[in-house]
Structures are given as structure tokens and as C-alpha cells.
Amino acid sequence: MEVSMTVNGTSYTHDVEPRTLLVTHLRENLRLTGTHVGCDTSSCGACTIIVDGETVKSCTLLAVQCEGAEIKTIEGMAENGKLHPIQESFREKHGLQCGFCTPGMILSSWQLLERNPNPSEDEIRHSLEGNFCRCTGYQNIVTAVQDAATKV
Amino acid sequence: MGDLIGKSVKRVEDNRFIKGEGKYTDDFNMDNQTHAVYVRSPHAHANIKGVDTSKAEALDGVVKVFTGQDIADAGIVGSICGWQVDFKNGDTMKEPGHPIMVADKVRHVGDAVALVIAESKNIARDAAGLVEVNYEVLDAVVNPKEAAQDGAPLVHDDVPNNTIYDWELGNKEETDAAFEKAHHITELSYHNQKLVPNAIEPRAALGHFDSNEDKYTLYTTSQNPHLARLVIGAFVLSIPEHKLRVISPDVGGGFGSKIFVYNDECGVLWAAKQIGRPVKWTADRTEAFFTDCHGRDHVTDAKIALDKEGKIIGLRTKTYASLGAYLSNFSSCVPTYLHGTLMQGLYTTPAIHVDVTAVVTHTVPVDALRGAGRPEATYGIERLVETAAREIGMDPAEFRLKNFIPPFDGVKQPGYQTQVALQYDSGNYEGALKKALKNANYEKLKKDRDKARAEGKLLGIGFSTYIEACGIAPSAVVGSLGARVGLYDAASIRVHPTGKVTIYSGAHSHGQGHETTFSQIVADSFGIGMEDVNVVHGDTESVPFGMGTYGSRSLAVCGSAIMKSVDKVKEKGARIAAHKLECSPDDLEFANGSWTVKGTDKSVGFGDVALTAYVPHSYPENEEPGLDFASFYDPANFVFPFGAHICVVEVDKETGQVKIVRYVTVDDAGNIINPMIVDGQVHGGVAHGIGQALYEGAVYDDSGQLLNGSMLDYCMPRADNFPMFETDTTVTPCPHNPLGVKGIGEAGTIGSTPAVVNAVIDALSDYGVKDLQMPLTPQSVWAAMQS
Numbered sequence: 001m002e003v004s005m006t007v008n009g010t011s012y013t014h015d016v017e018p019r020t021l022l023v024t025h026l027r028e029n030l031r032l033t034g035t036h037v038g039c040d041t042s043s044c045g046a047c048t049i050i051v052d053g054e055t056v057k058s059c060t061l062l063a064v065q066c067e068g069a070e071i072k073t074i075e076g077m078a079e080n081g082k083l084h085p086i087q088e089s090f091r092e093k094h095g096l097q098c099g100f101c102t103p104g105m106i107l108s109s110w111q112l113l114e115r116n117p118n119p120s121e122d123e124i125r126h127s128l129e130g131n132f133c134r135c136t137g138y139q140n141i142v143t144a145v146q147d148a149a150t151k152v
Numbered sequence: 153m154g155d156l157i158g159k160s161v162k163r164v165e166d167n168r169f170i171k172g173e174g175k176y177t178d179d180f181n182m183d184n185q186t187h188a189v190y191v192r193s194p195h196a197h198a199n200i201k202g203v204d205t206s207k208a209e210a211l212d213g214v215v216k217v218f219t220g221q222d223i224a225d226a227g228i229v230g231s232i233c234g235w236q237v238d239f240k241n242g243d244t245m246k247e248p249g250h251p252i253m254v255a256d257k258v259r260h261v262g263d264a265v266a267l268v269i270a271e272s273k274n275i276a277r278d279a280a281g282l283v284e285v286n287y288e289v290l291d292a293v294v295n296p297k298e299a300a301q302d303g304a305p306l307v308h309d310d311v312p313n314n315t316i317y318d319w320e321l322g323n324k325e326e327t328d329a330a331f332e333k334a335h336h337i338t339e340l341s342y343h344n345q346k347l348v349p350n351a352i353e354p355r356a357a358l359g360h361f362d363s364n365e366d367k368y369t370l371y372t373t374s375q376n377p378h379l380a381r382l383v384i385g386a387f388v389l390s391i392p393e394h395k396l397r398v399i400s401p402d403v404g405g406g407f408g409s410k411i412f413v414y415n416d417e418c419g420v421l422w423a424a425k426q427i428g429r430p431v432k433w434t435a436d437r438t439e440a441f442f443t444d445c446h447g448r449d450h451v452t453d454a455k456i457a458l459d460k461e462g463k464i465i466g467l468r469t470k471t472y473a474s475l476g477a478y479l480s481n482f483s484s485c486v487p488t489y490l491h492g493t494l495m496q497g498l499y500t501t502p503a504i505h506v507d508v509t510a511v512v513t514h515t516v517p518v519d520a521l522r523g524a525g526r527p528e529a530t531y532g533i534e535r536l537v538e539t540a541a542r543e544i545g546m547d548p549a550e551f552r553l554k555n556f557i558p559p560f561d562g563v564k565q566p567g568y569q570t571q572v573a574l575q576y577d578s579g580n581y582e583g584a585l586k587k588a589l590k591n592a593n594y595e596k597l598k599k600d601r602d603k604a605r606a607e608g609k610l611l612g613i614g615f616s617t618y619i620e621a622c623g624i625a626p627s628a629v630v631g632s633l634g635a636r637v638g639l640y641d642a643a644s645i646r647v648h649p650t651g652k653v654t655i656y657s658g659a660h661s662h663g664q665g666h667e668t669t670f671s672q673i674v675a676d677s678f679g680i681g682m683e684d685v686n687v688v689h690g691d692t693e694s695v696p697f698g699m700g701t702y703g704s705r706s707l708a709v710c711g712s713a714i715m716k717s718v719d720k721v722k723e724k725g726a727r728i729a730a731h732k733l734e735c736s737p738d739d740l741e742f743a744n745g746s747w748t749v750k751g752t753d754k755s756v757g758f759g760d761v762a763l764t765a766y767v768p769h770s771y772p773e774n775e776e777p778g779l780d781f782a783s784f785y786d787p788a789n790f791v792f793p794f795g796a797h798i799c800v801v802e803v804d805k806e807t808g809q810v811k812i813v814r815y816v817t818v819d820d821a822g823n824i825i826n827p828m829i830v831d832g833q834v835h836g837g838v839a840h841g842i843g844q845a846l847y848e849g850a851v852y853d854d855s856g857q858l859l860n861g862s863m864l865d866y867c868m869p870r871a872d873n874f875p876m877f878e879t880d881t882t883v884t885p886c887p888h889n890p891l892g893v894k895g896i897g898e899a900g901t902i903g904s905t906p907a908v909v910n911a912v913i914d915a916l917s918d919y920g921v922k923d924l925q926m927p928l929t930p931q932s933v934w935a936a937m938q939s
């Protein structure tokens with residue numbers, strides 16, 4: 001089946017098997033490997049991306065469901081070579097170790113700050129509940145989001 | 153030294169990760185690549201009566217289906233055990249084989265029986281579903297203690313009582329005597345439950361055979377690419393080392409689970425040669441649950457004896473440790489040399505006896521997981537100590553302070569010889585605990601607890617003071633204990649003509665931040681900037697033969713190898729500088745990036761010397777050109793980080809839900825290179841250890857089914873499970889390595905589990921609850937409160 005979508009500002013058209021997951025399409029057809037796969041039960045959040053302005057776990061959608069969609073992945077967060085403030089805060093506050101959960105964490109944090117520019121610690125923790133990190137104990141991720149909130 | 157060491161330098165590796173530009177194994181692809189899916193057993197124990205691959209092979213796009221029989225026909229053994237632990241009576245450890253795929257019998261859910269290779273992953277998956285395996289299901293055993301009993305179903309026919317070895321350490325007679333004269337005895341029975349590692353990146357492999365060069369390449373998720381090359385090349389597939397390149401690119405967390413050389417990766421490489429095309433395999437999460445080596449699974453009875461002053465006079469443990477269905481690479485040393493040897497804890501206990509029976513069960517193999525043996529030991533000791541203090545009516549902090557080994561720096565005062573083989577390098581245990589008490593404001597905390605209780609709230613305070621042995625390990629020592637490898641590490645330093653530097657590290661970084669800390673060390677040593685240094689790791693074709701990253705060893709062992717290379721560069725650099733300055737090298741001192749003639753302002757810079765080394769027109773006689781040195785470092789001893797953790801919990805009376813209110817740590821990892829990274833390691837470690845205490849645990853039914861084999865069912869710690877951890881450090885340098893460093897990767901995990909359980913038990917003290925089995929789920933806490 002043919003599917004067209006705009007990803008990080010570039011439009012792509014591909015012929016895909018209908019059962020192709022969006023995350024697989026991004027990773028394998030578009031070679032955008034910043035979006036990661038950590039589970040098969042939509043639990044880990046490593047695959048989080050933005051579809052039409054809302055974060056979704058890209059393992060829960062089929063590519064063909066995204067016909068005409070406007071998609072942003074981690075690769076599209078920095079603009080004109082300038083990091084997004086959330087990206088900067090993750091580095092500044094040591095919000096990552098192995099980096100595998102990081103793209104998903106950054107995009108989930110983006111969604112939170114879009115909805116709530118001034119979240120409390122509890123709100124941050126709660127909103128990142130759908131993203132697993134095995135490395136950081138979440139503390140510096142929370143700190144990074146707090147830091148980013150002062151910048152975005 | 154310059155001013156980078158000790159600073160929270162921001163991580164250089166983050167640049168790629170925050171942009172999604174890290175390159176993990178699954179991000180690599182090769183031309184003409186195929187995709188592999190393993191067919192795995194749904195049964196824990198069954199005879200294979202037949203395997204029919206015809207339907208799978210007939211599917212369009214299937215390239216090849218291999219079965220266990222193909223492996224048997226090829227005469228390939230599977231991965232091996234790297235540590236021999238013999239029976240008490242001298243009999244050799246049992247080592248049942250573990251072929252890459254089994255032909256006759258499956259021994260755990262997830263055991264591989266066939267490998268399907270196809271043009272796409274979807275086709276491979278479809279075809280895997282078409283492979284028909286006829287199983288005759290057999291009884292299984294999952295509990296380590298039950299496995300050792302007469303009549304238990306056998307995992308391997310040639311392993312009677314499923315027993316791989318029995319083992320003891322310490323002095324039995326003296327321990328018996330201590331218990332005989334004891335004033336008070338505290339006993340506990342506990343299960344360090346089976347844990348699933350769940351690094352967020354699943355394991356993966358991309359194998360390729362180049363027939364022109366007769367050479368294999370394997371991209372894989374490994375914490376130790378050279379170890380992988382050694383095991384695969386020398387033992388599993390008989391590939392000469394120079395014909396096998398292992399590349400471990402960015403790795404999304406390991407926690408021990410990616411130390412091991414798994415059969416799956418070996419199978420991929422083998423298959424790539426058979427079909428003459430690259431083969432790619434990436435585990436899905438379900439597969440990770442059923443194949444990544446699990447951790448812990450120790451069932452233990454333990455007791456300590458006290459005299460009437462409250463001094464510990466004896467400790468005894470009996471552990472049944474499951475190694476799962478097969479012996480993974482380091483499985484055998486975890487319950488013994490990483491667990492039994494830690495039973496001294498931080499205390500002066502004069503008589504200790506540890507007894508371990510290691511068994512196989514019909515479960516996923518068990519091996520090192522963050523802490524590996526040391527969390528199991530620490531859990532036992534710290535639960536016993538806290539329970540004993542409570543039983544004799546002494547404050548648990550005071551009880552510890554009374555029983556601690558007094559401070560010793562390992563220089564003026566000698567190392568501390570334990571009753572269980574180790575010699576601690578340096579320690580100030582009361583220093584750490586006192587600081588933690590102060591940071592937690594313990595006196596006020598106790599009042600808060602009383603007040604909360606008066607208001608009907610269940611507040612509890614728990615302690616844990618831990619020690620761990622890391623920086624593994626002196627090769628001769630581990631060799632005498634049965635290790636089949638040396639445990640040194642290696643690093644080379646290449647100074648480029650313009651004075652820029654590349655570090656080639658045997659250690660592999662998968663979250664630890666080596667690219668930053670190693671650069672800090674080297675930049676400081678040479679008086680150059682962070683931007684003048686980079687780190688290469690993870691490719692056997694470029695880095696020296698190091699043993700990789702596990703057991704919190706990278707800085708203590710590989711960092712020491714780096715320092716040896718630094719010294720070599722400086723020595724040779726001094727000779728070149730002396731030539732340029734027309735003096736003797738002895739007249740020179742090196743500081744801030746220059747060699748200066750002592751007492752003068754005559755100097756020559758590091759970059760200048762580097763350039764001279766590569767353009768040796770005017771050069772010392774008999775000196776080789778170049779500035780490039782490799783070093784191996786075999787540690788003189790283990791290193792022994794330690795610390796004190798205090799946990800405050802509140803238990804919900806209605807639901808049994810445990811909430812961590814405060815978590816205070818004081819860890820001592822020796823000298824600190826990057827405090828920010830140390831802090832981060834503690835956070836992650838503490839979260840992992842709290843996971844064991846409150847949330848995690850593989851649940852098996854009697855037939856050997858893993859009932860919670862998915863991230864939906866297995867309770868992983870989440871962001872909203874924790875408060876902000878209050879971390880701090882003390883610094884007791886390691887006396888025997890050049891940087892004075894110890895290690896911090898596992899400390900949090902080792903320290904936190906007992907602190908949390910102790911706190912919950914304290915919270916439940918009005919209910920007379922003395923002990924609970926982990927994980928402390930709301931259900932189990934609530935049930936304990938009712939009974």
C-alpha cells in the first residue's frame with residue numbers, strides 16, 4: 001500500500017506492507033533510527049514521536065494510518081542546527097546515560113511542556129510514567145524537564 | 153594534574169544521543185542482508201519428537217531454516233562457562249552443554265529450536281510460526297531448593313540432583329562455636345528473587361562473512377567485545393581471532409545482561425557463513441524476557457550470633473542458587489566468589505561460614521545482574537543486622553557503629569583481612585554512616601516517625617551499610633579460584649602530531665560516560681583540553697585486548713591502564729623535551745601542558761613535543777619516532793567501595809502500598825573524576841535496587857511458565873515511583889591504583905534493596921511483622937498487616 005507523510009519537514013512516499021508499524025517504517029524505510037524500539041507491548045515509550053502535534057508511541061500505529069500526517073521525530077527537534085531547549089537541558093542536567101530511552105523521553109517531555117509549561121515535580125514524574133529508563137533512576141530526567149521549563 | 157578531574161564536566165557522548173544520532177546495533181544494515189527469527193520452545197521441559205520445517209521453507213521469501221539438528225551435525229558446541237567452581241569433595245563442576253539450538257530436548261521456555269532466515273523480518277516471523285515442533289512435555293522444577301531434592305525432575309540427565317557444585321567458605325567449627333556461646337541469635341529465610349534485567353535496548357546481532365578475506369564481522373550488543381571475540385572464536389565457532397571482528401557500537405544499557413556471549417548471536421554469525429549473506433537478528437522484548445540472563449534467584453537461610461554486648465560473633469548462611477537451565481559465562485562465580493566472599497560486610501564478625509549449593513532449574517539462565525552476588529550478600533547481612541538490632545532493642549545505626557570495622561586507609565593502616573578470603577583495601581564505614589545520619593537528620597527523623605505514628609501513619613526508617621568488591625580482578629587470584637580468563641584491562645594512547653590525543657579503551661561504555669571521564673583524565677594529565685581528546689571503544693579491530701565493562705571496573709582497571717599509558721607518553725615526552733631544551737630529563741618537570749627546566753622559565757609544550765616525535769629531524773639518539781603507547785593493567789587487588797543508605801517509607805494502611813518518602817545515600821567510591829556522573833550512577837543503581845525491593849520479580853508457575861514475561865506484566869520502576877534521592881559522598885581513596893578510584897556503577901543497587909525492606913519492616917513494627925519476601929507488593933504488605 002502506498003503511504004505518504006511528512007517527516008521532519010520532508011515528504012516521503014513509500015509502498016509498504018499494510019501491517020508495517022509506523023516505527024518500523026521510520027526506522028527501516030526512512031532510516032530515521034533515532035526512534036527506538038524497546039518493547040512489543042507499547043510499554044516502554046522508547047518509540048515516542050509527534051504525529052500531528054501529539055506524542056504517540058509509534059509502535060502502536062500502522063504506517064498506513066498516518067497517510068498525510070505531519071510527523072516529527074527526535075531527528076527533527078533541533079532546528080537550523082540549534083538544539084531544542086529540552087535537548088540542551090537533558091545534556092546540561094545529565095538526563096541520559098545509555099541514550100536509548102532519550103529520544104522518547106525528550107519527546108514526551110516536549111508534550112508535557114506544551115500542555116503544562118510549569119509542571120510540578122509530581123506532574124513531570126506522572127507524565128513520564130509511560131517511558132521507561134533503566135539507567136538514570138529518572139531523577140536527572142526530571143531535573144532536565146524542570147530546567148527546560150524555565151527555557152521554553 | 154589540571155582542573156578537569158573532580159569536575160562535573162558535561163558528557164561529550166550526549167551530543168549524538170540527544171539528537172537521536174547514537175548508533176546502536178539495530179541501526180546498522182548491510183547490503184544484501186537477511187533477517188533472522190528464532191523459533192523458541194513454549195515449554196519449560198519437553199522432549200523434541202520432531203521438527204518439520206517444510207511449510208516454513210516453502211514460504212516465499214524464506215532463505216533458509218536451520219534446526220538444532222543442523223547444529224548437532226555441524227558439531228558445534230554452544231557458549232561456555234568461564235569459571236570452574238568444583239564440589240567441596242573435589243569433584244569437578246558439572247558443565248552440561250548448551251548447543252546454539254537444541255535437537256533433542258528443551259529445558260526452559262525460550263530455548264531455541266530453529267532459526268528462520270528470510271528476506272524480511274515479517275517473512276521470517278511468519279515462517280517461524282510455520283515451523284512445527286512436536287513436543288513431549290515433561291515435569292519441570294523452578295525453585296532452587298526443590299531442584300536439589302531427591303526425585304526432582306532433572307534438567308540434565310547427567311547432573312544428579314540438578315547440582316552443579318556445592319561450595320563453602322569460612323570456618324565452620326569456629327562458627328559453630330560462636331553460635332553455641334551466643335547470647336542472642338537472629339535468623340531469617342529469604343529469597344533474592346529472580347530478576348529480569350530489561351536493559352531498554354534489546355540484544356541484537358548483525359553477522360557477516362566475507363569469503364574473499366575468509367573473515368567474519370559481528371555487530372553486537374556487548375559490554376565486552378574482546379571477550380565476545382575470544383569466546384566465539386576460540387570456543388564456539390572455532391574462528392581464528394584475526395578472522396573475527398566484533399564491533400559493539402552504542403549499547404542501550406547492559407547491567408550485566410550484555411556481558412555474556414549468547415548462543416543467539418553465535419547462531420547468527422554461523423548462519424551468515426552458511427548462507428553467504430549478512431544475517432540480522434534483533435530480539436523483541438518478549439524474547440528478551442525469555443533469553444537475556446536473569447539475575448539473583450538465591451534461596452537462603454541465614455543467622456547471626458550476638459554476644460551480650462550486642463557484638464556480632466558469628467554468621468552463617470546456606471544458599472541454594474539457581475543458575476537456570478544452562479551455565480551462562482559467569483553464572484558459577486556469582487553465588488560463590490561474588491557472594492560468599494562478601495559475607496563479612498562492614499563488620500568485625502570473627503566467625504563466618506557460607507554454604508552454597510548451585511543448581512539448574514527449568515528457567516531462563518541466571519548470571520550477573522547489576523551487583524551480581526553482592527546484592528544478595530548485602531541483602532542478607534543488612535536484613536540480619538537490622539533485625540538483630542531490633543530484637544535486642546538497640547538502635548540499628550548504633551548497632552552498626554558498634555560492630556563496624558574501624559577506619560583504615562590501606563597505607564598507614566593495613567588492609568582488613570576478612571574471614572572470607574578478601575582483603576579490603578581501605579574504608580571508613582563509620583564516616584559514611586555518620587554523614588548519612590547527619591544528612592538525613594536522624595534525630596529529627598525519629599521524632600517525625602513517632603509523631604506520624606501517633607497520628608496513625610505508618611512511617612518507617614531503614615538502613616543499609618554495604619561494601620562491594622569490584623574493580624575485578626587480579627588475574628592470578630581469580631585464576632586460582634577457577635576463572636578461565638584473566639581480568640586485566642588495556643588501553644592505548646595515541647598522541648597525534650599536533651598534540652591531539654585518541655584513547656583506545658578496552659572498556660566499553662554503554663551509559664557510564666567513559667568518553668567523558670576517560671577524556672577528563674587524559675586531558676588533565678597532559679594539560680590539554682577536553683576537545684583535544686577522543687575515546688574509541690567497542691571495536692576489536694582498533695582497541696587493545698581489554699576485558700570490557702562489568703563489575704564497576706572500568707575506571708579502576710581500564711582507567712589504570714590509561715594512566716600507565718599516560719606515564720609512558722610522559723616519560724618519552726620528557727626525553728624528547730630534554731633534547732629540545734638541551735638538558736637531562738631529570739631536570740624537567742611537567743605541568744600545565746609543558747615540560748619546564750626546574751627553576752627556570754625554559755619550557756617546551758606538549759604539542760611541540762608531539763610534533764617532534766612525528767617529525768624527528770632533531771631528535772634524541774636511539775629514540776623511536778612517534779608517541780603511541782598501549783598498556784595492560786592487572787589490578788593488585790579488588791577495590792572496595794562502600795556506603796550508607798537511609799530510606800524512609802510510608803505504608804498506606806488501607807492498601808499496603810509503599811511510598812518512598814526520602815532516600816539518603818552516602819557512597820564512597822574513592823576519588824571521584826566526575827561527580828555528576830557518579831551521582832547519576834547512584835540514582836540509577838538505587839532505582840534498580842528499589843525495583844527488587846518493591847516491584848520486580850520473575851514469577852514462574854510449577855510447569856516452568858514465566859507468567860510475567862512482558863513489560864505489561866513485569867513491574868518495572870517508573871518515574872513516579874521515586875522521590876528525589878539525596879546523594880552525597882565520602883572519599884577514601886583506593887591505595888593500590890594510580891587514580892585512587894573504586895567504582896560506583898553497582899553501589900546503589902547493592903545498598904538500596906535492604907534499606908527499603910528494612911524501612912518497610914520498621915513501618916510495620918506495630919503489626920509485629922518481622923519479615924516479608926520481596927517484592928513488597930501492596931498485596932503482600934497488606935496481607936502481612938492482616939495476619
Ligand code: FES
Binds near residue numbers: 036037043046048058
Ligand atoms: S517500542 Fe513502543 S512503547 Fe516500547
Ligand code: FES
Binds near residue numbers: 098135
Ligand atoms: S538512559 Fe539508558 S535507558 Fe534511559
